[in-house]
Amino acid sequence: MLTDTVCAAASAAGLAVAFVTAYRKRFLAATRIAAYALLPVGLALTGILGWIADLVFKPSVWLGFGVLGLSWLLFLVVRAVEGRGDGTRKERRAAAERGGAQAPAPVAGGRPRGIKGAAKSGGSSGTEDFSDIEAILKKHGI
Incomplete structure (x- = not known):
C-alpha cells in the first residue's frame, strides 16, 4: 500500500x-x-x-542466490581445468586407443609444428618463416 x-x-x-x-x-x-x-x-x-x-527482504532468497553463485563458480573452475588438459574425456580415450598422443611433425629447421613460440627461437636464417606467406601471395597472383 x-x-x-x-x-x-x-x-x-x-x-x-x-x-x-x-x-x-x-x-x-x-x-x-x-x-x-x-x-x-x-x-x-x-x-x-x-x-x-x-x-x-527474505534470507532464503539470498541463500538461493549464494547457491546459484557457488554453482556458477564450480562451472567456471571445471571449464578452466578442462581447458588446460589434453581435451575432453572422449578425446583422451581416443588418444589412448591410438597408442598415446603423437608428437608434432618437425618442420624445416628442426622445430616442431604446433608449439607456441617456436617461430621466435633463434639459430635459423628466418627465410622459412616467410615461405607460407610467399606461397599464399603467389597463389593470389601478387
Missing part, C-alpha cells in the same frame, strides 16, 4: 517535470521524461514491486 503511494507520487512529480520541459519546447526530452515517470506506476500496478520486496 505504501509502495503504491510512493510510486504514484514519484510518477506525478516526473510528469510535472515532463510538462514543464514540454512547455519549454523540448518535446523529445519531455517525452523521454514522461516515459521514465510512468515506470513506477506501471510496476506498482503489475505487482512486480511486491515480488521485488520479497526478493530483497
Whole structure:
C-alpha cells in the first residue's frame, strides 16, 4: 500500500517535470521524461514491486542466490581445468586407443609444428618463416 503511494507520487512529480520541459519546447526530452515517470506506476500496478520486496527482504532468497553463485563458480573452475588438459574425456580415450598422443611433425629447421613460440627461437636464417606467406601471395597472383 505504501509502495503504491510512493510510486504514484514519484510518477506525478516526473510528469510535472515532463510538462514543464514540454512547455519549454523540448518535446523529445519531455517525452523521454514522461516515459521514465510512468515506470513506477506501471510496476506498482503489475505487482512486480511486491515480488521485488520479497526478493530483497527474505534470507532464503539470498541463500538461493549464494547457491546459484557457488554453482556458477564450480562451472567456471571445471571449464578452466578442462581447458588446460589434453581435451575432453572422449578425446583422451581416443588418444589412448591410438597408442598415446603423437608428437608434432618437425618442420624445416628442426622445430616442431604446433608449439607456441617456436617461430621466435633463434639459430635459423628466418627465410622459412616467410615461405607460407610467399606461397599464399603467389597463389593470389601478387
